[in-house]
Amino acid sequence: MVPRDGGIFAFFAFLALAAVLFWCYRKVKGGYKPYFRQIPALKGLEEAIGRAAEMGRPVHFTPGSDGFDSGTAGMTLAATICLAHIAKLCAQYDVRLLVSNRRPAVQPLTEEIVRQAFLAEGKLENFRPTDIRFFSDDQFAYASGVVGVISGEQTASNIMLGGFYAESLMFAEAGATYGNIQIAGTASTAQIPFFVTTCDYVLIGEELFAAAAVLSVDPAQVSTLMMQDIIRIALVCLIAIGALAATFGSDVIRQLILK
Amino acid sequence: MNTLIAIVGLVAGVPILLSSFAEIPVISDLAQEFQRWGIILAGFSTFLGVLNLTFVNANALRRRKHTGQVIEPVVVLVMLWGLVLTGVFFGQTHPAYDFVFENVLKPLSASGFSMLAFFIASAAYRAFRVRNVDAAILLVCGCLVMLANIPFGEQLWSDLPFVSDWIMRIINGSAMKGIVIGGAIGAIATALKVLVGVERSHLRG
Structure with missing residues (x-):
């Protein structure tokens, strides 16, 4: 067994993470209610879908440009978790939901999520498999497809969650041009400014990952949010100690992380 | 069924996770094998994607x-199936395949990318309207950074590149690093939730 560079630290950090998660789970299960601030974008989801219901027009959703085989797969996963909630709301309000995919591997998953959500609400007859669309693996072919859906189907709301690249602004501008309520969420730092300038609500960075847990009342979900806060405080302390150590000429924290 | 999927996820995920910490012969081989299965599954899903596009x-x-x-x-169906059949029967080096790639796909992609300039201008116009204090700060910072990036910016004010660099490196950089760290913690938490089966909403809708 040969540890990889930084592997020992990563392994113990992972164990610590799991231990903190377990501790948080026990605490939440025991009745502890942690305080979480409201995320406006999540309130905006109901507003966006409600508006589409009032206007009798569809909602558009895209889980972004990433699949499940890259380092940014977490964003796609978080987007699909939120899709389950969005599809449920659409089924409740009898709103048509259009989903646009770039990665073929995401296509069957999104189709099944939407189908199950409509089935759970007893509205399977409203589910159309052809509303869950795969366009192309090519970035701008996919972008053209999404812009075509927003303009051609006259959508009332445009929800973009996941990993995005240069196409993000094309989607957001198309949605703004056609007067859509727009909700975006990504941890791609280069695309956040585009979304902030063009969308009504934005889930910035970790808010995308926290969204699923906030939407849930399940203790296991709530405990992961609590774990994220504890880990964040620990990381800030580690960064502060590292900065102090570096100021006094010591690279002890750097060496520890590289082990 | 959902429990079975969660178990498959756990069994496939743990060796891949362990192999990222250390090179363990059996575990690493297993992780590679699971990744190969992932590629095969992706191949099948591509076929499903093509069918969806056709339907x-x-x-x-x-x-x-x-x-x-x-x-x-008609254009989508003819191009899609024309290229699929050409690729299957004549290979990807066939002149017709190359022709479509070089003369249709590449120029269209370049056009799509170049349209971003217009979208950026329109988004900048919307963002730079001074409606509140935040928008005013954004406008001032945006103008300083843009001026520093044009050829005569430095001639207007010699310290402009320094100011622009300070805004990008200190103010923008620290905010972005905060977002990246938060995003990484969120991604790890999501992965952990899926791995241990706490998160199943993506399986049942």
Whole structure:
């Protein structure tokens, strides 16, 4: 067994993470209610879908440009978790939901999520498999497809969650041009400014990952949010100690992380 | 069924996770094997994607309200299946395959990318309207950074590149690093939730 560079630290950090998660789970299960601030974008989801219901027009959703085989797969996963909630709301309000995919591997998953959500609400007859669309693996072919859906189907709301690249602004501008309520969420730092300038609500960075847990009342979900806060405080302390150590000429924290 | 999927996820995920910490012969081989299975599954899903594209466009063709709506789905179907059949029967080095790639796909992609300039201008106009204090700060910082990036910016004010660099490196950089760290913690938490089966909403809708 040969540890990889930084592997020992990563392994113990992972164990610590799991231990903190377990501790948080026990605490939440025991009745502890942690305080979480409201995320406006999540309130905006109901507003966006409600508006589409009032206007009798569809909602558009895209889980972004990433699949499940890259380092940014977490964003796609978080987007699909939120899709389950969005599809449920659409089924409740009898709103048509259009989903646009770039990665073929995401296509069957999104189709099944939407189908199950409509089935759970007893509205399977409203589910159309052809509303869950795969366009192309090519970035701008996919972008053209999404812009075509927003303009051609006259959508009332445009929800973009996941990993995005240069196409993000094309989607957001198309949605703004056609007067859509727009909700975006990504941890791609280069695309956040585009979304902030063009969308009504934005889930910035970790808010995308926290969204699923906030939407849930399940203790296991709530405990992961609590774990994220504890880990964040620990990381800030580690960064502060590292900065102090570096100021006094010591690279002890750097060496520890590289082990 | 969902429990079975969660178990499969756990069994496939743990070796891949362990192999990222250390090179353990059996575990690493297993992780590589699972990654190969992932590639095979991705191949199948590509086929499903092509079928979906065909059904959606065939549907659009069937439900057309006037003849103008025929062009788009016909072009997609002809190009899609034309390229698939050319690639399958004559290989990807066939001149027809190259012709479409070089003379259709590449120019269209370049056009798509170049359109971003117009979208950026329109988004900048919307963002730079001074409606509140935040928008005013954004406007001032944006103007300083843009001026520093044009050839005569430095001639207007010699310290402009320094100010721009300070805004990008200190203010923008620290905010971005905060977002990146938060995003990484969130991604790890999501992965952990899926791995241990706490998160199953993506399996049941």
